[in-house]
Amino acid sequence: MKESEGFVELDDYHTMGQSSAEYHPAWDYAPNEDPSLMSMEAYEEAFPPAQDLAKKLGMGSISLTFIEGDGVDNHVARYINGTSQSPVIVLADKVEDQSEAILTLFHELGHAYVDAAGAEIENEEEVVEEFAQMAFGQGAEKAIAYLDGVIAEQ
Numbered sequence: 001m002k003e004s005e006g007f008v009e010l011d012d013y014h015t016m017g018q019s020s021a022e023y024h025p026a027w028d029y030a031p032n033e034d035p036s037l038m039s040m041e042a043y044e045e046a047f048p049p050a051q052d053l054a055k056k057l058g059m060g061s062i063s064l065t066f067i068e069g070d071g072v073d074n075h076v077a078r079y080i081n082g083t084s085q086s087p088v089i090v091l092a093d094k095v096e097d098q099s100e101a102i103l104t105l106f107h108e109l110g111h112a113y114v115d116a117a118g119a120e121i122e123n124e125e126e127v128v129e130e131f132a133q134m135a136f137g138q139g140a141e142k143a144i145a146y147l148d149g150v151i152a153e154q
């Protein structure tokens with residue numbers, strides 16, 4: 001049913017979307033060969049708004065890949081540094097609904113934007129989480145203006 005839009009399995013990696021970045025999660029992460037259906041559905045629903053936000057941030061196609069384990073550095077997902085032109089994001093299968101999946105992807109796109117700007121932000125975690133909440137609740141324009149403001153202060 002969702003074959004054309006959902007996750008596809010390639011060499012044990014469940015992946016959605018295609019990045020033009022020269023990076024494959026297999027370089028650093030083992031695959032989650034059997035991600036939870038709940039997380040897969042949540043991310044499938046979160047993908048279009050995340051891709052839309054990425055476009056507004058001046059980025060290309062995003063790709064999502066489930067990896068083994070509960071997460072990376074206390075995150076349920078991780079943006080791969082250096083892929084901001086076409087962000088690669090790896091995922092644990094730990095989100096439970098669409099809103100959580102959207103906020104997670106928006107947060108990671110915040111990291112991607114900071115990376116693209118070459119900025120060093122002291123409290124980057126708090127800033128990108130605020131960015132994600134704003135993008136979710138108040139729209140992309142306001143969130144991007146906020147993040148631009150923080151980056152400009154550095």
Ligand SMILES: [Zn+2]
Pocket residue numbers: 075107111125128
């Ligand atoms: Zn983070």
